[in-house]
Amino acid sequence: MSGENSSADGVQRVWDVVVVGAGPAGASAAYAAAVSGRRVLLLEKAELPRYKTCGGGIIGPSRDALPPGFELPLKDRVHAVTFTHNGRFTRTRRSRQMLFGLINRPEFDQQLVEHAQKAGAELRTGVTVQRVEQHGSAVPDRRTVAVVLQGGETVLARAVVGADGSASRIGAHVGVKMDQVDLGLEAEIPVPDTVAEDWKGRVLLDWGPLPGSYGWVFPKGDTLTVGVISRRGEGAATKRYLEDFVARLGLAGFEPSVSSGHLTRCRAEDSPLSRGRVLVCGDAAGLLEPWTREGISFALRSGRLAGEWAVRIAEAHDAVDTRRQALNYAFAVKAGLGVEMSVGKRLLAAFERRPGLFHAALTGFRPAWRAFRDITSGASSLGEMVRSRPLAQRTIAFLDRGHAADLADADEDLVDG
Numbered sequence: 528m529s530g531e532n533s534s535a536d537g538v539q540r541v542w543d544v545v546v547v548g549a550g551p552a553g554a555s556a557a558y559a560a561a562v563s564g565r566r567v568l569l570l571e572k573a574e575l576p577r578y579k580t581c582g583g584g585i586i587g588p589s590r591d592a593l594p595p596g597f598e599l600p601l602k603d604r605v606h607a608v609t610f611t612h613n614g615r616f617t618r619t620r621r622s623r624q625m626l627f628g629l630i631n632r633p634e635f636d637q638q639l640v641e642h643a644q645k646a647g648a649e650l651r652t653g654v655t656v657q658r659v660e661q662h663g664s665a666v667p668d669r670r671t672v673a674v675v676l677q678g679g680e681t682v683l684a685r686a687v688v689g690a691d692g693s694a695s696r697i698g699a700h701v702g703v704k705m706d707q708v709d710l711g712l713e714a715e716i717p718v719p720d721t722v723a724e725d726w727k728g729r730v731l732l733d734w735g736p737l738p739g740s741y742g743w744v745f746p747k748g749d750t751l752t753v754g755v756i757s758r759r760g761e762g763a764a765t766k767r768y769l770e771d772f773v774a775r776l777g778l779a780g781f782e783p784s785v786s787s788g789h790l791t792r793c794r795a796e797d798s799p800l801s802r803g804r805v806l807v808c809g810d811a812a813g814l815l816e817p818w819t820r821e822g823i824s825f826a827l828r829s830g831r832l833a834g835e836w837a838v839r840i841a842e843a844h845d846a847v848d849t850r851r852q853a854l855n856y857a858f859a860v861k862a863g864l865g866v867e868m869s870v871g872k873r874l875l876a877a878f879e880r881r882p883g884l885f886h887a888a889l890t891g892f893r894p895a896w897r898a899f900r901d902i903t904s905g906a907s908s909l910g911e912m913v914r915s916r917p918l919a920q921r922t923i924a925f926l927d928r929g930h931a932a933d934l935a936d937a938d939e940d941l942v943d944g
Contacts, residue, residue: 542568543841544834545674545684546648547656547697549575551823552809552830553690554639558594559834560688561646565841568682569648570674572655572691575640576633580713580787582745582752583635584730585628585823587905592827594642600635601628602747607729608899610890612883613736614775618890619729626903629730629745629752659687659700661803669846672804685841687805688833690826693792695811701802705813707793707872709739709820710762712769713754714783722778723749731776734886735768737761738879742772753778756820759790791820793868800860801853804840808833814864816909817871818878825864832859866910874909 544560546553549571561567585599593599605626609619644650655677660666665673665681674682689697718726726746733742740757753776755769773779794813800806808814809826816825836856843849878885888895901907907915 539681539683540566541671542566542682542684544568544686544688544837545570545672545682546688546690546834546837547674548689548691548695548809548811549573549640549650549652550579550636550690550692550809550826551639552811552826552833553688554636554643555592555594555827555830556688556690556808556834556837557643557648558639558646559831560838561643561648561834562594563835563838564647565838567643567648568684569640569643569650570654570656570676570682571640571650571652574652576637578785578787579632579636580711580789581632581823582713582743582754583630583632583747584745584821585630585635586821586903587627588824588908589827590628591905592824592831594639594646597638597642599628600630600638602631603629603728603745605629605728605730609729609731610886611731611733612886614733614772616886616890620890620896622900622904624900624904626900629747631747656691656696659689659697659805661805670804670844685804686837688830688837689805689807689811690809690830690833691811693790693810693813695807697805698807698811698813701805701807702799703807703811703813704795704798705792706795707817707875708759709756709791709793710759710765710788711754711756711791711820712765712788713752713786714769714773715785716751716753716773716778716781716783717749718751718778718781720749723751726751733772734878734882735772737764737768739875740765740768742768744776750784751778756791791815791822793817793820793872796869800857803846803853804843804849806833806837806840806853806856808860812860814860814868817868818875819871829860829864832856863910866913867908870909870913 543565544567546557546569549569557567557569607619607621611617657675657677660673672684672687689695691697731744735741737757742755745752757765792813808829814825814829815822839852840849843852
């Protein structure tokens with residue numbers, strides 16, 4: 528569906544909120560703004576549905592951030608996790624309750640967009656945003672942002688939300704700064720029924736050979752999503768890791784239907800989340816969990832917040848009120864997602880030094896497995912766990928210091944706990 532850009536009398540329409548990017552963050556922002564009754568336009572450069580490189584794991588926080596009435600298009604329900612350390616020391620942990628669900632992103636993203644449209648948002652696909660302007664001849668007044676499309680068309684809005692991915696043009700306008708960039712490589716591998724049945728309800732996580740790297744196998748019916756991720760700059764080694772991983776799993780003889788790669792970018796702690804009447808969320812803001820690089824829940828939650836605060840910015844009558852609302856948005860993001868990111872960065876640093884300790888904890892110590900289970904199922908979060916559980920606080924403090932004696936004490940605490 529295309530939204531008209533001019534009214535019947537020829538005067539250009541000014542949208543309350545324009546959202547750039549129709550992934551989970553953008554669709555959530557558009558839904559949150561539209562459900563409040565505002566005029567919302569959602570812009571997407573691709574035609575929907577479109578493929579997106581992503582493991583497709585829906586953890587508890589993602590599920591809890593979905594719009595009311597949203598039915599997840601689950602391909603599988605995960606009740607077991609097999610952990611390996613660079614292919615060795617295999618151990619499977621199981622849970623009676625579902626740990627998380629697995630989806631294909633084209634279907635999931637399409638459904639999110641449809642919910643935004645049902646709430647009143649208008650969608651335009653096949654359009655590329657070149658830049659946004661908050662001053663100059665294209666902007667009729669200080670309460671308006673001009674969104675300039677490829678080809679020269681200009682769309683006017685009272686507030687703009689950038690949700691256009693990790694290479695975001697809107698993020699560049701805001702001045703988003705990244706301090707962690709990782710390379711993910713992934714293959715969608717169709718498999719026979721006998722192989723699919725062996726993986727049903729179970730995922731594999733492999734702590735990889737490169738510092739901070741890991742691999743995964745996510746079953747989705749007759750297809751396995753197999754991928755690895757590591758720091759950017761290790762492209763050849765990351766590719767070898769994926770090839771070795773696939774061969775080790777006995778999947779080298781199956782032809783992938785899709786092979787792809789992507790960069791994930793994690794924001795610096797002092798990176799801005801707004802500029803004037805423009806907000807950023809999701810990957811465009813560098814919002815994801817630094818250790819696991821899980822981004823869907825961060826996209827959904829930050830998108831919802833961005834949509835809600837974009838409405839307030841659209842209603843702001845001067846620069847002072849606009850600034851106040853933008854600061855409130857930043858505070859809301861940092862108070863929740865920011866805390867989880869801070870803990871995730873500490874865990875990544877420790878994981879890079881001692882992946883074997885993490886493997887031993889998750890496969891051998893019940894408190895560590897319970898923490899993993901509670902976070903993935905949505906019963907807790909990284910931030911909540913550190914705030915409310917003294918053992919978690921002590922363990923992370925030990926991991927931060929990285930001293931051998933402290934790590935041994937942490938092991939004993941986990942056993943006793």
